[in-house]
Amino acid sequence: MATPRIDVADSVVSCCSPLGDSELSEAEAVETAMIFGALSDPVRLRMLSLIASQGEVCSCALEGPLGKSQPTISHHTRILNEAGLIEGEKRGRWMWWHVVPEQLNQVARILAAGLPTT
Amino acid sequence: MATPRIDVADSVVSCCSPLGDSELSEAEAVETAMIFGALSDPVRLRMLSLIASQGEVCSCALEGPLGKSQPTISHHTRILNEAGLIEGEKRGRWMWWHVVPEQLNQVARILAAGLPTT
DNA sequence: CCGTCATATTGATAACTGTCAATGTTAAAG
DNA sequence: CTTTAACATTGACAGTTATCAATATGACGG
Numbered sequence: 001m002a003t004p005r006i007d008v009a010d011s012v013v014s015c016c017s018p019l020g021d022s023e024l025s026e027a028e029a030v031e032t033a034m035i036f037g038a039l040s041d042p043v044r045l046r047m048l049s050l051i052a053s054q055g056e057v058c059s060c061a062l063e064g065p066l067g068k069s070q071p072t073i074s075h076h077t078r079i080l081n082e083a084g085l086i087e088g089e090k091r092g093r094w095m096w097w098h099v100v101p102e103q104l105n106q107v108a109r110i111l112a113a114g115l116p117t118t
Numbered sequence: 119m120a121t122p123r124i125d126v127a128d129s130v131v132s133c134c135s136p137l138g139d140s141e142l143s144e145a146e147a148v149e150t151a152m153i154f155g156a157l158s159d160p161v162r163l164r165m166l167s168l169i170a171s172q173g174e175v176c177s178c179a180l181e182g183p184l185g186k187s188q189p190t191i192s193h194h195t196r197i198l199n200e201a202g203l204i205e206g207e208k209r210g211r212w213m214w215w216h217v218v219p220e221q222l223n224q225v226a227r228i229l230a231a232g233l234p235t236t
Numbered sequence: 237c238c239g240t241c242a243t244a245t246t247g248a249t250a251a252c253t254g255t256c257a258a259t260g261t262t263a264a265a266g
Numbered sequence: 267c268t269t270t271a272a273c274a275t276t277g278a279c280a281g282t283t284a285t286c287a288a289t290a291t292g293a294c295g296g
Binding site: 023024026029030032033034036037039040041042043044045046049050053065104105107108109111112 | 141142144147148150151152154155157158159160161162163164167168171183222223225226227229230
C-alpha cells in the first residue's frame with residue numbers, strides 16, 4: 001500500500017448515534033471503539049497535538065519530539081489516518097499530515113450528547 | 119431515576135489542555151490516553167450507552183443486554199469508573215451506575231478544541 | 237544509473253487486554 | 267446462624283498492541 005488512505009470523503013463515523021440517544025448497535029460500537037482506540041495512546045495524542053497546533057507537519061518532524069523510531073512513527077500515523085483523524089499528502093519525499101476537524105468534531109459530538117438532558 | 123444527580127468532586131481530567139492549544143505534556147497524554155482507552159471497547163461503549171439512556175442502571179441489568187459474564191461486566195464497570203466516566207452507588211445488594219456528564223463534556227472539549235480555531 | 241534520504245513494510249518480542257471459571261465478600265432473607 | 271443473591275477479585279489463557287531492527291519502496295540529486 002504505497003498510498004496511504006488519505007480520503008475521508010466518507011467519515012469513519014458515518015452516522016454515529018450519540019451515546020445517550022438510543023442503544024448503540026454492535027456495529028456502531030465496534031466502529032466507534034476503533035476510533036477511540038486510535039486516541040488511546042499517549043504517543044498518538046501528542047502526535048495529534050503537534051499536528052493540530054502546527055497545521056501541517058512532516059513525518060520527519062515527529063520523530064524527534066516524540067522520541068520514537070521512524071517505523072513507530074509510521075505505525076502511529078497510519079492508525080490515526082485509518083481512524084479518519086488525520087490526512088496525509090506526499091510532496092516530494094516528505095509526507096505532510098494535517099488533522100481532520102470534521103472527524104474530531106464528530107467524535108466530540110458523540111460524547112457531548114451522551115448525557116441525559118442538556 | 120430520570121435525572122441522575124452527580125456529585126463528582128474531582129474530574130479525572132482535571133486541567134486537560136485541548137489538543138490544538140499547546141503541546142500535550144507526557145503526563146497529560148498518559149492521563150488522557152487512559153480515558154480514551156476506557157472508551158475504546160465496544161462492550162464498554164454499549165454499556166455507557168445503556169447507562170446514559172436509562173439514567174441509572176444496576177449491574178445486574180447489564181449482563182443480559184451485553185451478553186457477557188458477570189466478572190466481565192464487573193471488569194468493565196471498574197474501568198469506566200476509574201476513567202471517571204461513570205459513578206456507582208451500592209444500595210442493598212445492588213450496584214447502581216450513572217454517567218458523569220462533566221467528564222463526558224470535558225473529554226469532548228479536548229477534541230473539539232483540537233482544531234485550527236474555527 | 238547510482239547513491240542518498242524519507243517513508244512504508246515485515247518480523248520478532250515484550251507488554252497489555254478481554255474473557256470466563258473459580259472463589260471471596262457482603263448484604264438481605266429465612 | 268445459615269442460605270442465597272449480587273458483586274468483586276483472582277488466575278489463566280488467547281488475542282491484541284507498541285516497539286524497534288532489518289529491509290523494501292520511491293523520489294530526488296548528481
